[in-house]
Amino acid sequence: MSDDEPGSVPDTASVRATYDRIADHFSKTREYPWPEVEDFLDGRSGTVGLDIGCGNGRHTELLAECCERAVGVDLSRGILETASDRAADRGGSYALAQGDASRLPVRDGVVDVAVYVATLPHLPTRETRVASLDELARVLSPDGRALVSAWSTEHDRFDRTEGFDTTVEWTLPGGEAVDRFYHIYDPDEFRADVAASGLELGSFELSSGNCYGVVRVEQSG
Amino acid sequence: MKENLMDIICCPLDKHDLELDVTERDDEEILAGTLTCTECGETYPIEDGIPNLLPPDMRDEAPA
Numbered sequence: 341m342s343d344d345e346p347g348s349v350p351d352t353a354s355v356r357a358t359y360d361r362i363a364d365h366f367s368k369t370r371e372y373p374w375p376e377v378e379d380f381l382d383g384r385s386g387t388v389g390l391d392i393g394c395g396n397g398r399h400t401e402l403l404a405e406c407c408e409r410a411v412g413v414d415l416s417r418g419i420l421e422t423a424s425d426r427a428a429d430r431g432g433s434y435a436l437a438q439g440d441a442s443r444l445p446v447r448d449g450v451v452d453v454a455v456y457v458a459t460l461p462h463l464p465t466r467e468t469r470v471a472s473l474d475e476l477a478r479v480l481s482p483d484g485r486a487l488v489s490a491w492s493t494e495h496d497r498f499d500r501t502e503g504f505d506t507t508v509e510w511t512l513p514g515g516e517a518v519d520r521f522y523h524i525y526d527p528d529e530f531r532a533d534v535a536a537s538g539l540e541l542g543s544f545e546l547s548s549g550n551c552y553g554v555v556r557v558e559q560s561g
Numbered sequence: 562m563k564e565n566l567m568d569i570i571c572c573p574l575d576k577h578d579l580e581l582d583v584t585e586r587d588d589e590e591i592l593a594g595t596l597t598c599t600e601c602g603e604t605y606p607i608e609d610g611i612p613n614l615l616p617p618d619m620r621d622e623a624p625a
Contacts (some may be wrong), residue, residue, distance in 0.1 A: 365583065424610070436611050
């Protein structure tokens, strides 16, 4: 359990420890893929698909269906074990690796289709969040596309209009609550962070209180 | 992990190639071993079949 005061400086280690701790319960409540991800992947194909912040692999398995190979990367070992178990149960065929979104262990330009959903808001500073978008730009192939999502101030549970840092509790069976760090994006800020990186925004939408951007490598000139 | 993952992964620090050293294998599945960066020499463990490619400064962070 964390002793951190709300508003204390967040760090990647605490986010990772939280997900290691809640992995099993979290995974059980994340059975189904998001419709926005299914829509993005509809009709797409490629050689390599990458799921950054793959969680229990529910979207990695969709990538494995539309790409020849798929890889799920996550910070938390506990979460990756849930993905491994789920893949074994469901006959999923994809690779897993433990890694950090802002320092991806993936080669330049090899990824045709990427999904980076509900993960960006867990990175503790703007610097690491933009670095993770730069990393996504680095690994995407010239024609590659990625879906990036972030929880937004437009969600009903928030009453602020500008982006802010917060913690959101995860309640374990038995009632114990574990804090998770989030940066809640306002839509303009989401666009600005994408623009500050080596990515460019194709389409943008707000759906179910989340910002969704379809991005590709910034085209020069 | 399977050996063909080597085509996709790289050192998280300098993005150079990794060299695979397998210590335990079950058919095609590599269960344990190490990945060593051919440039900086950093070594990454493969644990329970999943490569741990966290940068070394994050690898040793004990969960709170």
